[in-house]
Amino acid sequence: MPKRPTIVDVAKLAGVSKATVARVVNGQHDIVSQETQKRVVDAIDKLGYERNSIAGSLRTDKTFMIALSIPDITNPFWPEVTRGVQDTLETSEYAVVTVNSDWDAARELKYLRMVRRNRFDGLIINPTDASSTYFRDMEVPIVLLGSGNGYAGYDSVGSDTESAVQIALDYLYSLGHRRIALIAGLSARRKNTSRYHSYVAFLARNQLKLDPELVVHGDFSLQAGQDAMRQLLSLPHPPSAVFAANDIIAIGAMQTAAAMNWRIPEQISIIGMDDIYMASTSLPPLTTIAKPKYEIGVEAARLLLARLEYGDDLPIRAVRLPCELVVRGSTAPPAEMTSRL
Amino acid sequence: MPKRPTIVDVAKLAGVSKATVARVVNGQHDIVSQETQKRVVDAIDKLGYERNSIAGSLRTDKTFMIALSIPDITNPFWPEVTRGVQDTLETSEYAVVTVNSDWDAARELKYLRMVRRNRFDGLIINPTDASSTYFRDMEVPIVLLGSGNGYAGYDSVGSDTESAVQIALDYLYSLGHRRIALIAGLSARRKNTSRYHSYVAFLARNQLKLDPELVVHGDFSLQAGQDAMRQLLSLPHPPSAVFAANDIIAIGAMQTAAAMNWRIPEQISIIGMDDIYMASTSLPPLTTIAKPKYEIGVEAARLLLARLEYGDDLPIRAVRLPCELVVRGSTAPPAEMTSRL
DNA sequence: GCCCTGAATGAGAACGTTCTCATTCAGGGC
DNA sequence: GCCCTGAATGAGAACGTTCTCATTCAGGGC
Known part of the structure; x- marks a missing residue:
């Protein structure tokens, strides 16, 4: 395999110094005379020269590589975020290495x-x-995906979950529902507690009584949704509507409801959160709160680009993007409970 | 920001040459005396030295970076393949840059x-x-995802789609179906023609007549599945089972069937292909042919690693991984058509 | 005619590794 | 005591850029 041509080969062929070739390659055209420029470009074409960015990186200490660390690309929430990051950074010539932490601190540390x-x-x-604690030594700009709680000093991008929950619950209320259940995620993790708080706030605002039987905890899995729904529908006085902490839970809940011969949405309304692709392909299609996944990725990339350009001159920013109610087929006004077959 | 320590700083502190530090850092312990080794390790710890792999890459012409080019990470088929590639290459210390070609040759060329x-x-x-045509100048090992048809000279990894289609159709036949429709993907693309050929072969093998009305073409979208199903169910003599070219189409078909008040699988059986996550969350869960997505990624990474290690000494390999029938709730023996409500 | 200015270009160090040779030196054989 | 061997270590070039200064030189002002 013949060695690839370097800037020195080009310089030799064009009869100029490598400094001049570098000027042309890096687009400082104004500094090089027309005539010299042409000679250099011709030499580049003839040799098929391509700049070695590794060598450049060594000199400039700039690699144009960015790492994106997410829990798992296989989780339907993340591909769109990833795509937003990639699309945005690529337009500035950055390459993105995506890694999966699997919620494992040791893996994350390795990355x-x-x-x-x-x-x-x-x-x-x-x-x-x-x-x-590890972030201290990173010596590199970091942008957080998520609330950024507990990580002072870094830019962050998240969605406005609190008001999103209010929107969802208000919508169910406006349909006439008064007995609304919450299937929360793992209570140990902060963001779910926030969902619970929003739920409590909603009840208070509408003078509704908090019925502990209507709050079920689990993780974010299909299974958790199925189990929770079985529990709720077995109550002496079941809810007429269910708010699930994410779409996967909601879809699990729908499966159980269908298996127990409850009709959705006639007998029970279900609303999810995230708006993953699956939410539109379930039967019935799931009413949900759409998180701006792609935009979250775009915004994170923008914050990073700004930080790369201006460094510490910029104030720390915490961007909260609005969520949106997407009404599909899993919600309707409550029916008389007695009409159940 | 203080400059990061280099191998020279370590060498100075340890009182040895940088060659010796390099030997320790690169794990050639056997060559360095115990005593010297300890001095070097202590110096590294004290300074917090971390090898600069950019400089190493310049010297060795090895970057430990791999590119993975897929159509779109947002398409539910690809995250698992990606994960298989990442997990496998990471164990050999390679980083993976994933890019989305969007089926666009210009984008691909850019990458x-x-x-x-x-x-x-x-x-x-x-x-x-x-x-x-572009692959010629790549000067780097390439592994293809897919059939590899039309790209002689490269390793490739795909799934054995032909026999998978036979398995699906044989299964429907074994349930008693004789009037089986095919919703094919775009006929312009080779792999779908292959599905059509398998379908025709199946009919011939079982002495069934090819009814052109039962073959519908479209792209790989939800919409295409919906349209095709409407067409099929509006026939004077509709099929009792439908084989869809992928799961998205199949789910679209199920939505239309449900909207037209056909009961799945009692009145119409539907089978898909790929086994994306959604296939298990639809209502009813979709019977489908599972493609070994993660394994495809793993195998592609393995072929690449082998090629990186042994170069052209290895023969070209075309790996075909087997698919598997996953029976869920969308298939059943055919009912009397007259029992339709 | 001389000097000054600024445009155009070149020389060569530097980035932080790796790797080839060269050098040092202890210990054993005679 | 001398030589040889091999283990341990060091010197310094090289990878291909970028970038700072230095140099060259044409043209204009006086």
Whole structure:
């Protein structure tokens, strides 16, 4: 395999110094005379020269590589976020290395070390709980995906979950529902507590009584949704509507309802959160709160680009993007409970 | 921001040459005396030295970066393949840059140039039709995702779609179905023609007549599945079962069937292909042919690693992984058509 | 005619590794 | 005591850029 041509080969063929070739390659056209420029370009074409960005990175300490650390690309929430990050960074010539932390602090730490070793220019990360302490030594701009709670000093991008929950619950209320259940995610994690708080606030605002039987906890799985729904529908006085902490739970809940011969939405309304692709393909299609997934990715990339350009001159920003109610087929006004077959 | 320590700083502190530090850092412990080794390790710890892999890459011409080019990470088929690639390459210390070609040859070409410029060590790609000619100048090992037809000279990993289609159709036949429709993908693309051929072969093998009305073409979208199903169910003599070219089409078909008040699977059986996550969350859950997505990614990464290690000494390999029938709730023996409500 | 200015270009160090040779030196054989 | 061997270590070039200064030189002002 013949060696690839370098800037020196081009310089020799064009009869100029490598400094001049570098000027042409890096687009400082104004500084090089027309005539010289042409000679250089011709030589480049003739040799098929391509700039070696590794060598450039060594000199400039800039790699144009960014790491994106997410829990799992296989989880339907993340591909769109990833796509938003990729599309935005690519237009500025950055390449994105996506890694999956699997919510595992040890894996995450391994990737943080990779970021340092490979001299990546920046990091966008949905952090595990443990990572805060490691960030200190990163020496590289970091943008957080998520609330950013517990990570002072970094830009962050998240969605406005609190008001989104209010929108969902208000919608169910406006349909006439008064007995509304909550299937929350794992109570140990902060964001779910926030959903619970929003739920309590909603009840208070509408003078509704909090019925502990209507609040079920579980993780974010299909199974959790199925189990929770079985529990709710077995109550002596079941809810007429269910708000699930995410779409996967909601779809699990719908499966159980269908299996127990409850008709959705005639006998029970269900509303989810996230608006993953599946939400539109379930039967019935799921009413849900759409999180701006792609935009979250775009915005995170923008914050990082700004930080890369201006460094610490910029104030820390915490961007909260609005969510949106998407009404599909899983919600309707409540029916008389007695009409159940 | 203080400059990061280099191998020279370590050498100075440990009182040895940088060659010796390099030997320790690169794990050639046997060559360095115990005593010297300890001094070097202590110095590394004290300074917090971390090897600069950019500088190493310049010298060794090895970047430990791999590019993975897929159509779109947002398409539910690809995240699992991606995960398989990432998990496998990471254990060999490679980082993976995932890019989305969007089936666009110009985008793809842009990424191929990036691979060259950044001196990536290898490429795993699901190629657009146009790319064959560009591969010549890549000077880097390439593994193809897909059939590899039309790209002689490269390793490839795909699934055995032909026999998978036979398995699906045989299953429907074994349930008693004799009037089986095919919703094919775009006929312009080779792999769908292959599905059509398998369908025709199945009919011939079982002495069934080919009814052109039972073959509908479309693209791979939900919409296409919906339209095709409407067409099929409006026939004077509708099919009792439908084989869809992928799960998205199948789910679209189920939605239309439900909207037209056909009961699945009692009145119409539907079978898909791919086994994306959604297939298990639809109502009813979709019977489908599971493609080994994660394994495809793993195998592609393995082929690439082998090629990176042994170069042209290895023969070209075309791996075909078996598919598997996953029976869920969308298929059943055919009912009397007259029992339709 | 001389000097000054600024445009155009070149020389060469530097980035932080790796890797080839060269050098040092202890210990054993005679 | 001398030589040889091999283990341990060091010197310094090289990878291909970028970038700072230095140099060249044409043209204009006086």
